[in-house]
Amino acid sequence: MDFPIFQVPYLGNGTTIALNAILHVVISHGVAIGVMAMITISEYIGLKRSSGKWEAFSKDLLKLAVIIITGVGAVTGVGIWFITSALSPRGIGSMLRVFFWPWFIEWVVFTLEVIVILIYYFTWKRWTGEKKRAHIYLGFTYLLLALCSAFLITGILGFMLTPNGWPWSKNFWSAFFNPTFLPQLLLRIAGGFGLGILFSAGFLLFKRREELFRHEALRFFGKGVLISLVGSFIFSWWYFKVVPSSFKTNAIFSVLTSHFSQQPELFWMANLIAGALILLFSLSGLRGRILPSKVLILPVILLSIGFVTEYETAREFIRGPYLMPGYMFANRVLLKENLFFDKNGTIENSYWYNQTVTRPDIIAQGAYLFGQNCSACHTIGGINDIGDRVRGRSEDGFFVILKHTHEMVPFMPPCSGTDNERRILASFLYQLSAGEIEIGAPSRFIRLRLKKK
Amino acid sequence: MSGLFDLLLTKPLSDLLLRGLLFVAFTLHILFALLTLGTAFLAFYYFIHAWCGRRLHEWRWDKDILRTFLAHKSFAVVMLILVPMLLTRQFIQDRKWLSFAEQLQTNAANYEKELGPYSEEALRQYQSNLRIACDKGETIYSRSCAFCHGDDARGNGPEAKNLQILPEDISAVRTTRSYFHRILVDGISGSAMPYFTYFDRNKLQGLVDHLDKRYHMIGLPGPISVKICSEALEQAKKVYTETCSACHGTDGRGSELSRRFKPPPPDFTAYSLSPWRAFEIITNGYPGTVMASFLNLKEEVRWGLIEILNAKRKAH
Numbered sequence: 064m065d066f067p068i069f070q071v072p073y074l075g076n077g078t079t080i081a082l083n084a085i086l087h088v089v090i091s092h093g094v095a096i097g098v099m100a101m102i103t104i105s106e107y108i109g110l111k112r113s114s115g116k117w118e119a120f121s122k123d124l125l126k127l128a129v130i131i132i133t134g135v136g137a138v139t140g141v142g143i144w145f146i147t148s149a150l151s152p153r154g155i156g157s158m159l160r161v162f163f164w165p166w167f168i169e170w171v172v173f174t175l176e177v178i179v180i181l182i183y184y185f186t187w188k189r190w191t192g193e194k195k196r197a198h199i200y201l202g203f204t205y206l207l208l209a210l211c212s213a214f215l216i217t218g219i220l221g222f223m224l225t226p227n228g229w230p231w232s233k234n235f236w237s238a239f240f241n242p243t244f245l246p247q248l249l250l251r252i253a254g255g256f257g258l259g260i261l262f263s264a265g266f267l268l269f270k271r272r273e274e275l276f277r278h279e280a281l282r283f284f285g286k287g288v289l290i291s292l293v294g295s296f297i298f299s300w301w302y303f304k305v306v307p308s309s310f311k312t313n314a315i316f317s318v319l320t321s322h323f324s325q326q327p328e329l330f331w332m333a334n335l336i337a338g339a340l341i342l343l344f345s346l347s348g349l350r351g352r353i354l355p356s357k358v359l360i361l362p363v364i365l366l367s368i369g370f371v372t373e374y375e376t377a378r379e380f381i382r383g384p385y386l387m388p389g390y391m392f393a394n395r396v397l398l399k400e401n402l403f404f405d406k407n408g409t410i411e412n413s414y415w416y417n418q419t420v421t422r423p424d425i426i427a428q429g430a431y432l433f434g435q436n437c438s439a440c441h442t443i444g445g446i447n448d449i450g451d452r453v454r455g456r457s458e459d460g461f462f463v464i465l466k467h468t469h470e471m472v473p474f475m476p477p478c479s480g481t482d483n484e485r486r487i488l489a490s491f492l493y494q495l496s497a498g499e500i501e502i503g504a505p506s507r508f509i510r511l512r513l514k515k516k
Numbered sequence: 517m518s519g520l521f522d523l524l525l526t527k528p529l530s531d532l533l534l535r536g537l538l539f540v541a542f543t544l545h546i547l548f549a550l551l552t553l554g555t556a557f558l559a560f561y562y563f564i565h566a567w568c569g570r571r572l573h574e575w576r577w578d579k580d581i582l583r584t585f586l587a588h589k590s591f592a593v594v595m596l597i598l599v600p601m602l603l604t605r606q607f608i609q610d611r612k613w614l615s616f617a618e619q620l621q622t623n624a625a626n627y628e629k630e631l632g633p634y635s636e637e638a639l640r641q642y643q644s645n646l647r648i649a650c651d652k653g654e655t656i657y658s659r660s661c662a663f664c665h666g667d668d669a670r671g672n673g674p675e676a677k678n679l680q681i682l683p684e685d686i687s688a689v690r691t692t693r694s695y696f697h698r699i700l701v702d703g704i705s706g707s708a709m710p711y712f713t714y715f716d717r718n719k720l721q722g723l724v725d726h727l728d729k730r731y732h733m734i735g736l737p738g739p740i741s742v743k744i745c746s747e748a749l750e751q752a753k754k755v756y757t758e759t760c761s762a763c764h765g766t767d768g769r770g771s772e773l774s775r776r777f778k779p780p781p782p783d784f785t786a787y788s789l790s791p792w793r794a795f796e797i798i799t800n801g802y803p804g805t806v807m808a809s810f811l812n813l814k815e816e817v818r819w820g821l822i823e824i825l826n827a828k829r830k831a832h
Contacts, residue, residue, distance in 0.1 A: 398642055
């Protein structure tokens, strides 16, 4: 098509985006919303109960939070833009066309967030006594801005699964306030609070020694974990209730992958055990038990991050064949373009390919067709290796299956191109599975020769 | 300025607004780059400072330079660099970039026009796909299997003509639940039959249930309706030991040699076909595989071979 195709070796393009995104979600939800909420509330409790311990606790935690939010949080946020611009320019470009203003507003909101959090941090010592109340308001102002960010981004993320009437009407408001918007927003807030409370509890358990304060704060956090756990459960149930069943049916597979798909009970068992452990932690917190809480906190934090990963994976995966449902397939071919390519050819209409390739080499064509149709999800020799996926099939089998990918696999986009192009791709895949060709090893980027002028 | 209120950017931005926005954006970017560079420079400076220790500490000039550098000079330098850079950028942009952008826009509009006729059909397909949830055996069969095996599972789907090894007639298969599940999980090496682990076990079991309900494929093959005299049966036994067992093994599980075949023969202790279908394969062979035609054998002997296979299946 009209952009160069990059294929990240080993990890693959999807996983690369996912790794960055999940780290960003854990920080933006867990720290920027959750921990910051706990900090502001702790400061408020400190004022209410005139307790220096609560005040000192929230101040020490703030330093850590500011560094993480403005460092890792901001970098991974920009990272998403950078990575998607390189790996999926057409996808992110189309998303920008629909959601230009929400993203623009989000940029302003994020800048304000950083300014407010820095003021909040640097005025801690100066705004005391009379001004303490104003300082706490500043904290809540930050929280409000962070929730605005969540509001804006959730509309866009929800659209990518349930665009509602947008494919037909192109109506912005129905795209933004789509069916999964509200449950997802509430789920993200509940989950973010839960993660934040767990992070704060970890800080409390390992960085505070005063017995009385530890008990008091732990009981408070235990209550918080319980509420967020129940909230997350209810909202995720609501969320999956709204998701159309043609997507939802792939949720369990998205988590288990083909390694474990034949033991579906693993899915329920793992989730149940993880949920039970988090519940156990919140109960031990409620009772103010230090030792069991200390033992549980690290596994529970890891499990919660696991829950975040699980949810994001499922949400991204089940939208399956689409990047923008009703408009664009996951391999960045437009729905209408797919029909056009089937009739008129993919290669012939690929601006970038025709600019770079010198002669119609059949392997280069096959490699390009792979890059165009498959490389959004599959790698050559890495995670979700196409070699593993096709091993043992016959060449005519490839040809037939390539015509039916979207029917055969409910979450796979169609392979676009004429019958002849499908034959080229089939022969490329067959040779690849037989180990007869190697592409740009060891980097496994698709190597195409530059046209000489 | 009306462009500012065009929230969805349906109209192109006015030239003035576009240039203004670009100017502001580039200014911010370059400022940001300079700040980053400055920070890196400072970090490097402090690093050297710490590294050289006291010796450098004695040089009083560094602090003075640093202080003035940060205060006034940096601003002057920024302005000196920034303004010409931006003006140059703007100048080049007017001459090169804007015309290029116009060209791109025309290309995009033309392409959009070409795609136009496909739009309605694409949306129609999208809508009908949204209604399909692949969670029932019946849906899974019709979406994932029928294009080769056919709607009535007789192995005559629309794509069968494109395959050298014809898809199996599922309606004639008589096998066990676990053997069938294994085929679905592993595929059949050397043929077009892929693996289906992208459906979880419950869904695959649903598919097996659906096929069993329609074609009774879980179970033993039915009795042979033809009468076979003991002489023919003896001859069939001889043929099996001398010919068939080379590939299928004396026990029917497949020989050492045939395991490397693509595709390998099935395990007759767990997998059979209805008698008439087995007869058809022995008579005509299985196209695309090593299994040859045994038309030269007497009809009764061929039936006798089926009797032998069924006995092997029943023994397990």
